[in-house]
Amino acid sequence: xxxxxxxxxxxxxxxxxxxxxxxxxxxxxxxxxxxxxxxxxxxxxxxxxxxxxxxxxxxxxxxxxxxxxxxxxxxxxxxxxxxxxxxxxxxxxxxxxxxxxxxxxxxxxxxxxxxxxxxxxxxxxxxxxxxxxxxxxxxxxxxxxxxxxxxxxxxxxxxxxxxxxxxxxxxxxxxxxxxxxxxxxxxxxxxxxxxxxxxxxxxxxxxxxxxxxxxxxxxxxxxxxxxxxxxxxxxxxxxxxxxxxxxxxxxxxxxxxxxxxxxxxxxxxxxxxxxxxxxxxxxxxxxxxxxxxxxxxxxxxxxxxxxxxxxxxxxxxxxxxxxxxxxxxxxxxxxxxxxxxxxxxxxxxxxxxxxxxxx
Numbered sequence: 001x002x003x004x005x006x007x008x009x010x011x012x013x014x015x016x017x018x019x020x021x022x023x024x025x026x027x028x029x030x031x032x033x034x035x036x037x038x039x040x041x042x043x044x045x046x047x048x049x050x051x052x053x054x055x056x057x058x059x060x061x062x063x064x065x066x067x068x069x070x071x072x073x074x075x076x077x078x079x080x081x082x083x084x085x086x087x088x089x090x091x092x093x094x095x096x097x098x099x100x101x102x103x104x105x106x107x108x109x110x111x112x113x114x115x116x117x118x119x120x121x122x123x124x125x126x127x128x129x130x131x132x133x134x135x136x137x138x139x140x141x142x143x144x145x146x147x148x149x150x151x152x153x154x155x156x157x158x159x160x161x162x163x164x165x166x167x168x169x170x171x172x173x174x175x176x177x178x179x180x181x182x183x184x185x186x187x188x189x190x191x192x193x194x195x196x197x198x199x200x201x202x203x204x205x206x207x208x209x210x211x212x213x214x215x216x217x218x219x220x221x222x223x224x225x226x227x228x229x230x231x232x233x234x235x236x237x238x239x240x241x242x243x244x245x246x247x248x249x250x251x252x253x254x255x256x257x258x259x260x261x262x263x264x265x266x267x268x269x270x271x272x273x274x275x276x277x278x279x280x281x282x283x284x285x286x287x288x289x290x291x292x293x294x295x296x297x298x299x300x301x302x303x304x305x306x307x308x309x310x311x312x313x314x315x316x317x318x319x320x321x322x323x324x325x326x327x328x329x330x331x332x333x334x335x336x337x338x339x340x341x342x343x344x345x346x347x348x349x350x351x352x353x354x355x356x357x358x359x
Contacts, residue, residue, distance in 0.1 A: 113145040168196035173232040173268035199316035215246040305351035
């Protein structure tokens with residue numbers, strides 16, 4: 001009889017469990033497993049429950065009747081865990097501050113503040129309101145703007161790159177580069193270019209770049225009726241104060257770059273790099289005349305035959321042989337045209353043209 005009654009009670013509980021939903025049984029099983037794991041850990045080492053265990057048990061207790069399944073902790077403790085979880089939830093739900101703007105608008109504010117150093121929060125806010133029809137607070141705009149570095153001076157000043165682009169049609173730049181001959185003689189190459197068209201205005205070579213020689217090169221590059229207003233020079237010792245005075249008499253204002261700032265003369269520095277990568281790195285000059293002839297040939301190719309990505313792409317001095325940029329068919333040449341090539345620097349480069357046959 002003592003054995004039959006407990007077995008009968010267990011059988012009744014088993015039968016009643018079939019009347020409960022599957023989800024309730026799964027939750028209760030997980031709830032009991034969590035307590036069993038905590039009980040086993042406590043037997044090895046006495047410690048308190050961690051936050052993850054409290055949160056899980058408090059969450060599971062909301063899904064079924066937990067009073068008959070609670071074994072390890074007291075009901076008051078579980079109720080306290082539930083109240084703590086509710087407080088944390090509503091604290092997260094009621095966190096202070098404005099909600100974040102959409103990611104697309106945040107990216108636009110950062111881009112606008114970076115691309116337009118003269119714009120403030122009100123200017124960007126008005127841009128968003130008028131152009132996009134969105135109402136954004138000025139304080140919200142200021143929160144997402146890129147912070148300016150106070151060491152770079154006033155935020156309202158334009159960048160040097162912006163100044164050069166705005167005056168590109170009236171700005172020229174010059175720079176020196178050195179080349180070592182086969183006899184270890186150092187030759188100096190002076191390059192003068194036009195910023196807007198990327199055209200090489202003048203190029204010459206010498207072993208002794210005196211002040212008189214430098215002044216004469218600028219006289220040849222800048223004729224009497226030239227349209228240029230500014231000349232960008234670095235602080236190379238070859239551009240002496242006397243030479244800069246002579247250059248100023250040609251009707252241009254000399255703009256010296258800051259010390260150790262080659263990016264201020266970036267266009268001419270890029271031209272110097274192109275000369276080295278596409279010409280001088282494949283050439284061992286035998287003498288001054290040899291180097292001059294090679295550079296003159298590359299200059300003509302650079303101005304009249306080499307496409308420049310910065311021009312769209314385009315060519316500084318396009319000739320009549322260059323066809324229209326758009327044809328009737330994307331992949332078919334005209335019937336009366338064929339491609340011809342001209343070797344440059346002994347075949348180091350080739351100038352390709354579209355030659356139209358006579359009808």
